[in-house]
Amino acid sequence: MKVVHTLTELRAARTELPEPLGLVPTMGFLHQGHLSLVQAARKECASVAVSIFVNPTQFAPTEDLASYPRDLEQDLRLLEEAGVDLVWAPTDGDMYPEGFQTWVSVEEVTQQLEGARRPGHFRGVTTVVAKLFNGVQPQKAFFGQKDAQQAVVIQQMVRDLNFPIDITVCPIIREADGLALSSRNTYLSPAERKAATILNRALKAAEKAYLDGERSAEKIRKVMYDKFQTEPLANVQYASCADPKTLQELEQITHGALLSVAVYIGKTRLIDNIVLLEMP
Numbered sequence: 325m326k327v328v329h330t331l332t333e334l335r336a337a338r339t340e341l342p343e344p345l346g347l348v349p350t351m352g353f354l355h356q357g358h359l360s361l362v363q364a365a366r367k368e369c370a371s372v373a374v375s376i377f378v379n380p381t382q383f384a385p386t387e388d389l390a391s392y393p394r395d396l397e398q399d400l401r402l403l404e405e406a407g408v409d410l411v412w413a414p415t416d417g418d419m420y421p422e423g424f425q426t427w428v429s430v431e432e433v434t435q436q437l438e439g440a441r442r443p444g445h446f447r448g449v450t451t452v453v454a455k456l457f458n459g460v461q462p463q464k465a466f467f468g469q470k471d472a473q474q475a476v477v478i479q480q481m482v483r484d485l486n487f488p489i490d491i492t493v494c495p496i497i498r499e500a501d502g503l504a505l506s507s508r509n510t511y512l513s514p515a516e517r518k519a520a521t522i523l524n525r526a527l528k529a530a531e532k533a534y535l536d537g538e539r540s541a542e543k544i545r546k547v548m549y550d551k552f553q554t555e556p557l558a559n560v561q562y563a564s565c566a567d568p569k570t571l572q573e574l575e576q577i578t579h580g581a582l583l584s585v586a587v588y589i590g591k592t593r594l595i596d597n598i599v600l601l602e603m604p
């Protein structure tokens with residue numbers, strides 16, 4: 325496995341990789357969720373590249389950029405074991421050179437959910453992902469369903485800007501008790517870790533209501549809010565029942581839905597989601 329930092333090193337290493345090349349963009353502190361993306365890339369591609377970059381422009385000044393967990397040595401060990409061919413851990417200077425002033429901004433599908441609560445977040449994500457795509461020039465790229473809105477936004481960007489890249493969105497990987505894997509889970513105290521299962525429990529309760537025949541999106545959202553009421557450590561930011569493509573809140577569920585939640589457990593903000601499939 326080759327590890328490169330500068331763009332010059334990346335370009336030289338890139339020419340040696342057999343195609344199709346799959347890219348897994350990450351912010352490091354890798355867990356089984358990231359490794360499942362690597363596995364998917366291994367299956368579909370002749371070579372696999374992983375980028376590791378904690379992207380400052382997708383964090384608001386009030387967010388956890390400084391404390392975001394980092395462990396490059398451990399990440400490299402895991403990626404080597406997973407059979408990755410190339411790791412690019414770019415320098416800040418290559419990603420945001422002095423005088424940087426060009427941004428990629430997707431409009432409609434960034435207005436709701438995470439975009440509404442984290443102003444500027446998706447502009448940072450799409451800008452850095454466009455730069456990662458330009459640097460690595462993969463044929464395929466792999467993202468997790470855990471960041472459901474991010475996956476929709478990236479797919480929109482790829483379509484709108486004609487990136488010749490096929491995007492695969494891989495399923496959420498969960499702990500045995502249902503908690504979705506996230507680098508931010510490491511912030512949780514033991515009591516908070518237990519309480520954090522409320523995200524999946526609320527989503528599951530809403531899914532059950534849907535499978536039992538409920539089609540009012542308002543009632544489905546209420547099932548989630550009611551469930552969150554039962555967990556004193558949970559402070560809900562939103563519980564949404566939206567169209568999976570436009571991300572607009574629904575009134576009635578006619579063609580499936582994306583249920584998504586953002587919840588503070590203590591000081592840690594967690595997100596999770598479930599897709600409700602269209603029923604015959």
Ligand code: PAF
Pocket residue numbers: 349350351377379382449452453471474
């Ligand atoms: O999902 C992430 O880890 C990040 O948002 C990404 C796609 C690597 C961009 O920084």
